[in-house]
Amino acid sequence: MRFRRCGADAVLVELAGASEVDTARAALDEARQRGELPDLVELLPGARTVLAAVRPGSRGLDAVRAVLADTNLTAPPAREAREITLPVRYDGPDLELVAETAGLSTTEVAERHVAGEYTVAFCGFAPGFGYLNGLDAALQQPRLDTPRTRVPAGSVGVAGEFTAVYPGASPGGWRLIGSCDVPLFDPHGQPPAVLAPGDRVRFEVRS
Amino acid sequence: MKRALTVLGTGAQVLVQDLGRPGYAHLGVPPSGALDPPALRLANRLVGNHEPAAGLEVLLGGLRLRAECSCTVAVTGPGVPVSVDDRAVGSHAPVHLKEGQTLALGAPERGLRNYVAVSGGVDVDVQLGSRSSDLLSGLGPEQVRAGDVLPLGVPAGLPIGVDTLPPERAPEALWVEVLLGPREDWFDDPAGQLTARTWTVTSDSNRVGLRLTGTALEVLAEYRGKQLPSEPVITGAVQVPSSGQPVIFLADHPTTGGYPVIGVVHADELPALAQARPGTTIQFRVVHP
Numbered sequence: 001m002r003f004r005r006c007g008a009d010a011v012l013v014e015l016a017g018a019s020e021v022d023t024a025r026a027a028l029d030e031a032r033q034r035g036e037l038p039d040l041v042e043l044l045p046g047a048r049t050v051l052a053a054v055r056p057g058s059r060g061l062d063a064v065r066a067v068l069a070d071t072n073l074t075a076p077p078a079r080e081a082r083e084i085t086l087p088v089r090y091d092g093p094d095l096e097l098v099a100e101t102a103g104l105s106t107t108e109v110a111e112r113h114v115a116g117e118y119t120v121a122f123c124g125f126a127p128g129f130g131y132l133n134g135l136d137a138a139l140q141q142p143r144l145d146t147p148r149t150r151v152p153a154g155s156v157g158v159a160g161e162f163t164a165v166y167p168g169a170s171p172g173g174w175r176l177i178g179s180c181d182v183p184l185f186d187p188h189g190q191p192p193a194v195l196a197p198g199d200r201v202r203f204e205v206r207s
Numbered sequence: 208m209k210r211a212l213t214v215l216g217t218g219a220q221v222l223v224q225d226l227g228r229p230g231y232a233h234l235g236v237p238p239s240g241a242l243d244p245p246a247l248r249l250a251n252r253l254v255g256n257h258e259p260a261a262g263l264e265v266l267l268g269g270l271r272l273r274a275e276c277s278c279t280v281a282v283t284g285p286g287v288p289v290s291v292d293d294r295a296v297g298s299h300a301p302v303h304l305k306e307g308q309t310l311a312l313g314a315p316e317r318g319l320r321n322y323v324a325v326s327g328g329v330d331v332d333v334q335l336g337s338r339s340s341d342l343l344s345g346l347g348p349e350q351v352r353a354g355d356v357l358p359l360g361v362p363a364g365l366p367i368g369v370d371t372l373p374p375e376r377a378p379e380a381l382w383v384e385v386l387l388g389p390r391e392d393w394f395d396d397p398a399g400q401l402t403a404r405t406w407t408v409t410s411d412s413n414r415v416g417l418r419l420t421g422t423a424l425e426v427l428a429e430y431r432g433k434q435l436p437s438e439p440v441i442t443g444a445v446q447v448p449s450s451g452q453p454v455i456f457l458a459d460h461p462t463t464g465g466y467p468v469i470g471v472v473h474a475d476e477l478p479a480l481a482q483a484r485p486g487t488t489i490q491f492r493v494v495h496p
């Protein structure tokens with residue numbers, strides 16, 4: 001674990017891998033819910049890092065460091081994660097490209113993707129866009145050479161070590177293998193985003 | 208008559224902004240909000256609102272509004288011509304509008320963004336704790352356009368009794384304090400590289416970031432051509448993409464990024480950066496905590 005300065009009121013905590021990120025984020029989130037981090041303004045993970053931002057001028061970063069000093073990063077998060085199941089149709093425009101790259105049939109791509117047990121590593125790119133860890137190695141593929149100018153909402157894609165569902169229409173370079181018709185982000189929803197860091201996610205084939 | 212303003216015309220861009228929606232970055236939601244928060248707070252104080260009330264952020268002037276009710280308005284930010292029914296009234300002071308009167312902003316001589324507060328605040332739908340427009344994320348209201356009717360809230364208090372305040376200055380050259388990190392170790396002599404040269408604000412700049420041009424910042428040979436695993440970024444981060452030309456992230460920045468952040472500018476510097484026109488020169492001053 002390494003603390004990297006990120007301006008006067010934030011720290012970027014660099015960790016050894018995705019599971020340490022999940023544990024560190026969960027430990028800080030639980031401390032916040034116990035009322036131990038009253039000055040914490042933002043708590044967000046990345047792929048190998050966790051950022052904690054506090055109220056300017058507060059002593060909040062000391063409290064963040066104290067919580068992490070007391071956390072066993074090799075243990076999984078103490079609290080049970082939420083479990084979310086998303087319906088998917090494997091009908092994406094890049095399904096054949098992904099199958100060809102993986103040396104699999106399109107049916108096998110769908111089978112491997114739907115068998116995965118995923119965790120929301122972090123959100124970014126757009127509101128409600130969750131980067132899911134746990135993708136089958138054969139499906140870990142590069143982005144498209146030329147990104148699409150418009151990817152429809154609900155598109156299920158793969159890129160590098162992650163899979164994700166596009167919450168809204170946007171430009172995007174992920175290889176698209178399917179679609180999901182559950183709205184993933186609604187600014188009036190409680191909560192507004194279906195996926196938050198730490199959630200466990202499964203896909204289920206929609207007939 | 209309902210408390211409202213009718214938009215008769217806009218210039219380059221008019222957006223509803225308040226102090227933004229912090230606290231949702233973990234869901235991928237940018238902070239958003241006024242780029243020059245002290246100017247919006249001041250405008251709100253002048254008309255008797257609470258400081259965080261929503262107002263209008265006006266890029267390069269050109270806004271014309273008709274009051275559909277009696278209300279108090281104030282325009283802040285850089286100095287800008289303001290008129291009511293073609294009579295000059297000046298900025299940085301509370302101005303009373305009667306029903307049917309038209310408020311018009313000229314173009315600021317310097318700077319970029321003026322703020323218009325109205326008694327009661329602009330009362331559009333609240334999304335994730337804020338009324339701010341975030342065009343990239345699709346949160347908050349659309350960009351304000353001619354013909355829009357902007358509903359107003361209930362006035363919270365009385366306008367304050369000042370006559371006039373000096374407008375902000377928007378200098379043509381800025382000194383900006385920056386704290387190194389989190390990825391200064393990607394660069395050989397990061398402080399030296401940041402301070403030895405002068406940067407110029409480019410016209411690609413927007414609410415996402417101030418894009419600078421100058422002699423490219425060089426990463427160490429071992430990091431050349433590499434991308435970082437996506438990591439969180441904050442407002443004020445000085446991110447260095449592979450071109451070596453830095454971007455200073457402003458309120459609508461994405462919540463994660465894949466390029467190294469060499470340093471973070473102090474929050475107090477952001478209002479001046481929000482007013483920096485293309486061509487403004489920037490010199491960094493590396494400070495230590």
